[in-house]
Each structure stands twice: as structure tokens, then as C-alpha cells.
Amino acid sequence: MTTALVVGASRGIGLEFTRQYLAAGWTVFGTHRGEDDRRMLGELGAQTLKLDVRDAADVAGLAWQLDGEKVDVAVVNAGVYGPRTSTIAQPPSPEEFDTVLHTNVLAAMRLVPVLAPLLAPRRGTLAFVSSRMGSIGETNSSFGALYRVSKAALNMVAKLAHNEYGALGLRVVVLHPGWVRTDMGGPNADVEVATSVEGLRRVIADPAGHPPGGFFDYQGRAIGW
Numbered sequence: 001m002t003t004a005l006v007v008g009a010s011r012g013i014g015l016e017f018t019r020q021y022l023a024a025g026w027t028v029f030g031t032h033r034g035e036d037d038r039r040m041l042g043e044l045g046a047q048t049l050k051l052d053v054r055d056a057a058d059v060a061g062l063a064w065q066l067d068g069e070k071v072d073v074a075v076v077n078a079g080v081y082g083p084r085t086s087t088i089a090q091p092p093s094p095e096e097f098d099t100v101l102h103t104n105v106l107a108a109m110r111l112v113p114v115l116a117p118l119l120a121p122r123r124g125t126l127a128f129v130s131s132r133m134g135s136i137g138e139t140n141s142s143f144g145a146l147y148r149v150s151k152a153a154l155n156m157v158a159k160l161a162h163n164e165y166g167a168l169g170l171r172v173v174v175l176h177p178g179w180v181r182t183d184m185g186g187p188n189a190d191v192e193v194a195t196s197v198e199g200l201r202r203v204i205a206d207p208a209g210h211p212p213g214g215f216f217d218y219q220g221r222a223i224g225w
């Protein structure tokens, strides 16, 4: 039985990963915060796990809830954009900084040592849903400053996880889903969530074409760091 863990499965890209892996016959553990989302994910057929990624106790609890499980693919998807108007000319407030960096970066740093032992026995894939906006090399404007800073830092977390756990058989990849029509992407985004996730699943399923330690978009193209 093939097993996926989707961190942040309640909406948008994470919910679509859950739906698609379930449709493919996989066992899916999906994390949620709200009770309605637990019920909705359960009705879809997912195993549900309560997890606020900003809560260290919740992340630690994930380890014992998944004790003994072996996971083929873990998708670290939960994320926030933060203030829409953030530019480098307007520094974020400490509260804004804390919310975005805590959710997008510290949570990932806490999740890596919890997820690696679940994935390594299956030579599994740890996929971080980052963003092209976190590519330093491809940044040519200053909008979305706080989000960009957080995703650039997340990319480094992924590289470090690759360096630390790659030798144990773990494959770490960083993913850019495109600009996707979700609550975060908004109604004017140009990619359907189903199209994005179909593409991201193809990247995850193709280690030969998308080797460990790489940064890829939903169409399979490599992105510069």
C-alpha cells in the first residue's frame, strides 16, 4: 500500500493532493486544524491528524500519532502569504513577521526530523510546497517581500534536509505549484488547482527526471535557486 502524508490538507493545493492520492488508491494522512475539515477529510476517505504547524506540541504529537507508519510521500504544504502589500520599503510588523516565518519556515524545520524517519525506510520523497517567489535568482521585483523571504528560507530548510537525510535514502524536492486559483492565489490566478497538483504529482513520481535536492515547477521544469 502506498501512503502519503499531506500537511495542510483542508483547502486549496493540499486538499487537491489529498483527493488525487485517494483517487489513485493511496492511503492518505491529511492534517487539519478545524473540526469541519476533519469531518470533510474523513468523508473523503483520508486518515485525519490534527496539526497546527505553529504549535510545537502538535508537531511533536505527529511523531507518536504516526509511530510505526511508513510513508512514501510527505507533502509539506501548509503556508501563509502574510500582508498583501509587503515590499522592502515597508518592513513587516513583528507580528506579521512571526506569523509568516513561523508558519512557512520554523514549522518546516520542526517537521523535518519528525518526517525523515517515516520516509527513509521506503526511500520516500519529502516535498516542500514552496514558490518561485522564493527563488533569489529569479526575483526581479520587490512585491510580496515577507512571503519571498519566508519561501527563500524554506528552500534552504529543504536543501539542508537533503544534505542531512539524503544519504539515508530520503529524496527531498522543492516544488512551485504555479499561480493557482485557491484562497491564497485568488480568482485571477492562471492555473487550476487540479492541473497544478497533477503536475506536481508527476514530479514527485519521477525521481530520475527530478533528482533529489532540486527545485521544480508543476510543469516539471527546474527553477534556479
Ligand SMILES: NC(=O)c1ccc[n+]([C@@H]2O[C@H](COP(=O)([O-])OP(=O)(O)OC[C@H]3O[C@@H](n4cnc5c(N)ncnc54)[C@H](OP(=O)(O)O)[C@@H]3O)[C@@H](O)[C@H]2O)c1
Residues within 6 Å of the ligand: 007, 008, 009, 010, 011, 012, 013, 014, 032, 033, 034, 051, 052, 053, 054, 077, 078, 079, 080, 081, 103, 129, 130, 131, 132, 176, 177, 178, 179, 180, 181, 182, 183, 184, 185, 186, 189
Ligand atoms: N496558490 C498559489 O498561487 C501558490 C503559489 C505558490 C506557492 N503556493 C504555496 O502552496 C501552499 C498551499 O497554498 P494554497 O494556495 O493552497 O493556500 P490556501 O488555499 O490559503 O491553503 C493554505 C493551507 O495551509 C494551511 N495552514 C495555514 N496555516 C496553518 C497552520 N498554522 N497550521 C496548519 N495548517 C495551516 C491551511 O489550513 P487551514 O484551512 O486550517 O487554514 C490550508 O490548508 C502554500 O505553502 C503556498 O505558499 C501557492
